[in-house]
Amino acid sequence: MAARLLLRSAVRAAATCRAAPVPALTRGMAAGGIPTDEEQATGMEKKIMDAMKEGKDPYSMLKPKSYAGSKADPHLVPSITNKRIVGCVCEEDNTAVIWFWLHEGEAQRCPSCGSHYKLVAHELPH
Amino acid sequence: MAHQAHAYHMVDPSPWPLTGAVAALLLTSGLAIWFHFHSTILLTLGLVLLLLTMYQWWRDIVREGTFQGHHTPPVQKGLRFGMILFITSEVFFFLGFFWAFYHSSLAPTPELGGCWPPTGITTLDPFEVPLLNTAVLLASGVTVTWAHHSIMEGERKQAIHSLTLTILLGFYFTFLQAMEYYEAPFTIADGVYGATFFVATGFHGLHVIIGSTFLAVCLLRQIQYHFTSEHHFGFEAAAWYWHFVDVVWLFLYISIYWWGS
Numbered sequence: 001m002a003a004r005l006l007l008r009s010a011v012r013a014a015a016t017c018r019a020a021p022v023p024a025l026t027r028g029m030a031a032g033g034i035p036t037d038e039e040q041a042t043g044m045e046k047k048i049m050d051a052m053k054e055g056k057d058p059y060s061m062l063k064p065k066s067y068a069g070s071k072a073d074p075h076l077v078p079s080i081t082n083k084r085i086v087g088c089v090c091e092e093d094n095t096a097v098i099w100f101w102l103h104e105g106e107a108q109r110c111p112s113c114g115s116h117y118k119l120v121a122h123e124l125p126h
Numbered sequence: 127m128a129h130q131a132h133a134y135h136m137v138d139p140s141p142w143p144l145t146g147a148v149a150a151l152l153l154t155s156g157l158a159i160w161f162h163f164h165s166t167i168l169l170t171l172g173l174v175l176l177l178l179t180m181y182q183w184w185r186d187i188v189r190e191g192t193f194q195g196h197h198t199p200p201v202q203k204g205l206r207f208g209m210i211l212f213i214t215s216e217v218f219f220f221l222g223f224f225w226a227f228y229h230s231s232l233a234p235t236p237e238l239g240g241c242w243p244p245t246g247i248t249t250l251d252p253f254e255v256p257l258l259n260t261a262v263l264l265a266s267g268v269t270v271t272w273a274h275h276s277i278m279e280g281e282r283k284q285a286i287h288s289l290t291l292t293i294l295l296g297f298y299f300t301f302l303q304a305m306e307y308y309e310a311p312f313t314i315a316d317g318v319y320g321a322t323f324f325v326a327t328g329f330h331g332l333h334v335i336i337g338s339t340f341l342a343v344c345l346l347r348q349i350q351y352h353f354t355s356e357h358h359f360g361f362e363a364a365a366w367y368w369h370f371v372d373v374v375w376l377f378l379y380i381s382i383y384w385w386g387s
Contacts, residue, residue: 027355033282037356043195045357048133059133061200080131124131 069115078122142183149175249387266295296338340364
């Protein structure tokens with residue numbers, strides 16, 4: 001009886017799939033005792049950290065991308081609603097900024113220099 | 127949770143700016159009342175209110191940043207600029223006292239005997255306690271850098287030890303300087319020499335005490351796991367301030383203690 005139990009447990013042990021050993025933690029609380037942002041960041045800081053890891057920028061922290069402004073390559077303007085104000089500095093160093101509302105739908109053109117602008121939906125995490 | 131489309135921190139309404147302003151009013155008027163009518167009640171009230179304001183305002187900032195996560199990268203950048211601008215303003219503050227010292231010492235008037243140090247002043251030997259003080263502060267600059275690297279590398283025990291050492295060195299400086307003040311053969315009333323010496327070194331000593339307090343708060347926060355290996359600006363601000371205090375001492379030592387002796 002004991003021998004059978006031993007055999008059974010031996011078979012079970014031999015058949016167990018050994019998961020890959022947990023990688024030795026080299027940072028954070030398990031290592032030196034100081035937490036990392038990964039372990040401890042919270043709130044907005046954590047949301048931004050997680051989004052940046054996926055290459056996203058939900059809170060528009062980075063410089064807007066640069067576009068040609070032509071019909072084929074319009075300036076893409078992210079917006080959390082269906083319209084946004086655009087201020088076009090038609091030529092570098094112009095002091096008169098051309099302001100206009102950009103609505104969703106077809107691309108609009110700056111009334112002064114004719115650059116194309118298109119509203120695109122921008123998702124906010126919530 | 128957040129319904130804002132930006133990464134900045136719009137702070138909640140707070141009473142501490144008002145209590146701070148009231149404290150400023152009580153301190154200034156209290157000073158005048160003490161000078162003219164020998165009463166310290168307003169001054170004391172002002173001091174208590176100031177301490178309460180500082181404690182609660184900074185406690186709220188720790189809550190907002192560490193516990194609520196409002197200190198995003200752009201917010202942290204703003205805090206960095208803020209600290210740099212503040213330290214710059216303090217540099218200008220000390221610049222004034224160095225200006226006063228050099229004004230008086232580069233062209234000593236006949237009333238002083240036409241010489242610097244003025245006639246009758248026995249200066250402190252720059253190679254005795256002042257030199258020790260220099261070594262103490264320089265060493266504390268090393269230990270605070272050690273603490274910073276420990277935090278960045280996730281070494282909790284070393285961070286606590288080196289930060290404690292930094293604070294102890296700060297206390298040692300203050301103790302030595304207090305002894306020097308007690309034993310000095312001249313006082314603040316001893317002409318322009320005494321005035322420039324004690325006002326410049328006195329304000330420096332006050333800044334050492336402020337810096338030590340800032341570092342002590344960082345030590346308590348580090349013990350309570352507030353800092354992460356990437357985000358620990360409170361500590362960096364304290365370290366910047368401490369290096370500033372050290373540099374001011376070096377200028378004081380070279381100008382007043384050494385050249386001026």
